[in-house]
Amino acid sequence: MASPKPRSFKGTRDFTPREMIPRERIIDTMKRVFRLYGFSPLETPALEMLSVLTGKYGDEGEKLLYKLDYKNDDFENRVALRYDLTVPLARVIASHPEWPVPFKRYQIQPVWRADKPQTRQGRFREFYQCDIDTIGAPEGLADAEILALTVAMLDELGFKDGDKRAVVQLNHRKVLEGITVHAGHPREDLAGFCRALDKLDKIGREGVNNELKQIGVTDDGLRRLDDVLPLGESDKSPHEVIDALRGVFADEPVALEGLDGLALILTNLEQLGTPLDRINLNPALARGLDYYTGAVFESTLPDQPHIGSLTGGGRYDKLIGLYGGGDKPAVGTTIGLDRMFAAMEQLGMADTEAQTVTRVLLAAWSEDQFEACLRAVRVFRAAGVPAEVFPTTGKLKKPFSHADKLNIPYVAVIGPDEADHPDGLHVSLKDLREGTQDTVPVEKAAELVSR
């Protein structure tokens, strides 16, 4: 029997220790922030009933569902891999009407899309999503909390100062509705207008103008956008932008409602301690998805325009109701984990050197010292130092070479001199980066290595 060539399914990835070590550290940081804001963990199954998923993502999205074939294929009971984390959340909420609201959860799990992957552009068939949502809270505090959390998390990860500074772009669907009407476009096609506008940073103002013309916006309408869109690129504070927009939309009550909503969110944000210079009120921010009903937001790195948004979300008050149990207001954000890692790697913010968590590798000079090695490793572990014993004795070249290849920072050698030291068990501790070596009691070695 010929063994098949080992290969992985296209669009899926292995995360090697070298990748997982920084990845886990970043995820741990994020979870800590989520918890500080009172969001609790939720996990849902990879498999969902197909009937739960159909009709939620539109025709384009539906084609991307991974549907599973069953023997005795039973239409009622077909299943599919989850496509996102929002629909499963909606299912959970709908099946627990007794849960007190607001319900706040974070969820970090993979989702699957039967897309043609372009791995270099960061598009995969299996990828992680990280969602934070508050269900059952009206516009105001919940929106502000999501934004405050986003800024706090980005700060903790190092997206705080200089060219790594992240800024949250903020807008409101009702303001966008006002802009749509202001451009002379029918209110009913807000979604189409937003889809075109959302491409602004990708295809530029010219490209957006072309797209808008295609859906019927006139030249005069395009000119009227000049009253509004440039405000997003000005140095004005969010409150100043809102005041300017109040003037433009004096006769458009829906837009004024949106501006009131934004003002409330900003006030809450300030009281929560988020500096408003991290918020950019940007009337050009649209977000492509058409289920948003209120605030929409994205976080970007203004000095790294090629990286794209790190997080994105908004308020969606009508979506949960689609799954039964009545309308429930909701607001949330998605964190683009893969994009975040890519950004941190590009900007040199992640440690990509470590290939193992081991801090110290113990090596016995001969079989006679192997037991002493096992006693010594216990001391390191008890001190909280990740340590392991090289499994063979004899040539010390092997453990040293192994430590070198894996970037293990320390090797502790135990030979007759160390094992039978009159002052108790010693190790010869070598710092591979410095090339220095000292023979010290094992307890002392554990202390040296732990800092």
Place this chain on the structure above:
RNA sequence: GUCCGAGUAGUUCAGUUGGUUAGAACGCCUGACUGUGGCUCAGGAGGUCGUGGGUUCAAAUCCCAUCUCGGACCCCA
């Protein structure tokens, strides 16, 4: 789903109008160095040239098919 390009050692690739036994670099293993990694030097292992068929005295090279991979479009995170 549509349109292009590429498949040769573990990896990145070279390989001339078809012509002895298919090469390099890096990586891997061994030794120089019987208590010590990186650097250096010497040696070694590793390939049915993606797969199947065809043309030819002769195919990695030319032709056909097929599979896989990469890029562009659409869509999205």
